[in-house]
Amino acid sequence: MPELPEVETVRRDLNRLLPGMVIGQVQGLFPGSVKGIGFKKFSETIQGAKIVKVSRRAKYLLILLDSGLTLIIHLKMTGVLQRQQKDDPLPRSARIIFYFEDGTRLVFSDQRKFGSIKLTSEPNELPEIKKLGTEPLESKFTPAVLQQRLAGRKGPVKTVLLDQTVLAGLGNIYVLEALHRAGIAPQRSTDTLKNDQIKKLHSAVTRTLKEAIAARGSSVDTYRDGQGKSGWFQVKHRVYDREGQSCKKCGHTIVKEMFRGRGTYWCPKCQR
DNA sequence: AATCGTTCCTGATAGC
DNA sequence: TGCTATCAGGAACGAT
Known part of the structure; x- marks a missing residue:
C-alpha cells in the first residue's frame, strides 16, 4: 500500500515526466474514481490544460494545472499512477486514463476502487487536506x-x-x-x-x-x-x-x- | 475532543 | 475439483 515513501517516489517520477504535457482526451473506465463532480464535467474541465508540477501532501498527490486547478489523487490501498507509452499494455484495473498529445498517457489503476481523484482550485481548503498534521520529512518536524x-x-x-x-x-x-x-x-x-x-x-x-x-x-x-x-x-x-x-x-x-x-x-x- | 465501529471493494486464499 | 467464506486495509463518516 502506498504510504509517504511510495507516494513521494511516484511524485518524483511524475514531476520529471509530466510538466509541460497537455491533457487531451480523458477516458473513464470506472468514472466512480472521480469524486465531487461527475466524470463528464471533470473531463471537459481539464481538457487542454497543461501540467505545471506534481507535489505531495501526506499521501495525497497534487497535480497542478496551468488553469489554476489541481488534481488531488489518493491511491489508498491499491492505486497506481503511471505514465505509459502508446504500446504499453494497460493494467487490468485501469480506471481513469489521461491521454497526452504526444501519444503517451497517465493511467490511474486501482484494483479495489478505494482510490479517489478530485479537482479543485483550492487544495489547501479541502477538509481532508486542511486537517492533516505535521509532515515528518519537513525540517519543522523536530x-x-x-x-x-x-x-x-x-x-x-x-x-x-x-x-x-x-x-x-x-x-x-x-x-x-x-x-x-x-x-x-x-x-x-x-x-x-x-x-x-x-x-x-x-x-x-x-x-x-x-x-x-x-x-x-x-x-x-x-x-x-x-x-x-x-x-x-x-x-x-x-x-x-x-x-x-x-x-x-x-x-x-x-x-x-x-x-x-x-x-x-x-x-x-x-x-x- | 477523542475514540470507536462501519463502510467501501476485489483478488487471493483457506476450508470444506 | 470447485465452491463459498473470509480477509486485507486508508480514511470518511456517524455515533458515543
Whole structure:
C-alpha cells in the first residue's frame, strides 16, 4: 500500500515526466474514481490544460494545472499512477486514463476502487487536506514537535501514529518499522513514553522514511512507481510481513497479531 | 475532543 | 475439483 515513501517516489517520477504535457482526451473506465463532480464535467474541465508540477501532501498527490486547478489523487490501498507509452499494455484495473498529445498517457489503476481523484482550485481548503498534521520529512518536524503532537494522547502509540491529523503520511508499514527501530511496542500507551523514547521515535520515523524513499518504496502488494516498476524496501523490512522470522536485532521470533482490526507485526522481546 | 465501529471493494486464499 | 467464506486495509463518516 502506498504510504509517504511510495507516494513521494511516484511524485518524483511524475514531476520529471509530466510538466509541460497537455491533457487531451480523458477516458473513464470506472468514472466512480472521480469524486465531487461527475466524470463528464471533470473531463471537459481539464481538457487542454497543461501540467505545471506534481507535489505531495501526506499521501495525497497534487497535480497542478496551468488553469489554476489541481488534481488531488489518493491511491489508498491499491492505486497506481503511471505514465505509459502508446504500446504499453494497460493494467487490468485501469480506471481513469489521461491521454497526452504526444501519444503517451497517465493511467490511474486501482484494483479495489478505494482510490479517489478530485479537482479543485483550492487544495489547501479541502477538509481532508486542511486537517492533516505535521509532515515528518519537513525540517519543522523536530523531537520537540513530536512530543507536542503526542501530548495528551492516551491511546496506543501505533494508533496515534496512524492518525493523519497527528503526523501526515505514515501507514501500517512505516509505523511498525519505526516502532521496531525505536524499541517501542505498538500497544504501548502514548502517555507513558519518556522524553528519550520520543527522541528515539522521532529519529526512527525520519530514518525509516528516508531509507524507504532511497529504496523507491515497499512493493508488498500492488504498489508500483510512476513508471510501473516495483520498489525494494520490502527486503529491508525488520518486522512488516516477517511473521515467524527472526528479529534482526535480537533473534526472537517476529509475531503478527490483530490489533484494533489491523495486522500488527512486532518483536515482543526488544519492543517494550 | 477523542475514540470507536462501519463502510467501501476485489483478488487471493483457506476450508470444506 | 470447485465452491463459498473470509480477509486485507486508508480514511470518511456517524455515533458515543
